[in-house]
Amino acid sequence: MRCIVSSPTLTDKVAKDICQDILSGELKPNQKLVVAELKEKYNVGASPIREALIQLSWIKYVKLEPQKGCWVAPISKTELYDLHESLNVVASVLLEKSIQQGNENWELNILTEFHKLSRFKFQGDNFNWKEWEERQEAFYLALFSGCFSKNMQEFLHDIIRQIKRYRQVSLNRYPKGFEEIFRIDEHEKIMKLTLDKDLDAAKHQLSTFISAMIKEIEPQIDAIEMA
Incomplete structure (x- = not known):
């Protein structure tokens, strides 16, 4: 079976869109990020959403916890x-x-x-x-x-x-x-x-x-x- 990986260009675009919504305040600190909801919001599949969230966790805008979920990073x-x-x-x-x-x-x-x-x-x-x-x-x-x-x-x-x-x-x-x-x-x-x-x-x-x-x-x- 061929493994399907989302386009880097699409993933980068989704990451940029989510990042901008975090900076604009549309996505607030500590807000739970649900893949199904983000799919609908950004009109893309689950793979680019997940990969975009991983990218944003690298720059500390998103907090990932295995088996628990994903949130906009908190502030303090x-x-x-x-x-x-x-x-x-x-x-x-x-x-x-x-x-x-x-x-x-x-x-x-x-x-x-x-x-x-x-x-x-x-x-x-x-x-x-x-x-x-x-x-x-x-x-x-x-x-x-x-x-x-x-x-x-x-x-x-x-x-x-x-x-x-x-x-x-x-x-x-x-x-x-x-x-x-x-x-x-x-x-x-x-x-x-x-x-x-x-x-x-x-x-x-x-x-x-x-x-x-x-x-x-x-x-x-x-x-x-x-x-």
């Missing part, structure tokens, strides 16, 4: 604090290495990504947070890309994915709170200090920004845990 202040500390440490190290090792292409990449970010303006209730998130992430990844440290870069990407889910949960509940800390001049300060190779000041400014972001997320996680 304890994990948020752990992610905050981890991001502070690895971002500081990568920024230092990038300042020490970065070349002209690295500097140009930073300037390019900052320009893209600066062109995106806050526009009230219709603000496109998804595109802003993508541009902001690209800018910060450019900052940390000046050095070659594959394992730390992978660790950074993993932490960023986890914090992105927490930040999105908070944005879904109260987007106004982020407008102040996401102002373009805050990012510009970090960029200028980095390009000036002012290591201590750049690391301090980056840590301040990360702490402000976590502080803005925290009340919403409190509210969810108390609900």
Whole structure:
């Protein structure tokens, strides 16, 4: 008998759709994910659903328990604090290495990504947070890309994915709170200090920004845990 495996392209699409619904809040933390219900929701067979859930468990957006089932991964202040500390440490190290090792292409990449970010303006209730998130992430990844440290870069990407889910949960509940800390001049300060190779000041400014972001997320996680 020939084993039938779903198309990688279809599986990737389903994983992306489920991921987006987790980030948008349509699928909530701790929500049970039932394959039969997901088949109907995404109009695909069971195999791509199961494979997509496995993919999402690798990036910690989904929690799988053998013989028990599958859930949207939970969130907690304890994990948020752990992610905050981890991001502070690895971002500081990568920024230092990038300042020490970065070349002209690295500097140009930073300037390019900052320009893209600066062109995106806050526009009230219709603000496109998804595109802003993508541009902001690209800018910060450019900052940390000046050095070659594959394992730390992978660790950074993993932490960023986890914090992105927490930040999105908070944005879904109260987007106004982020407008102040996401102002373009805050990012510009970090960029200028980095390009000036002012290591201590750049690391301090980056840590301040990360702490402000976590502080803005925290009340919403409190509210969810108390609900």
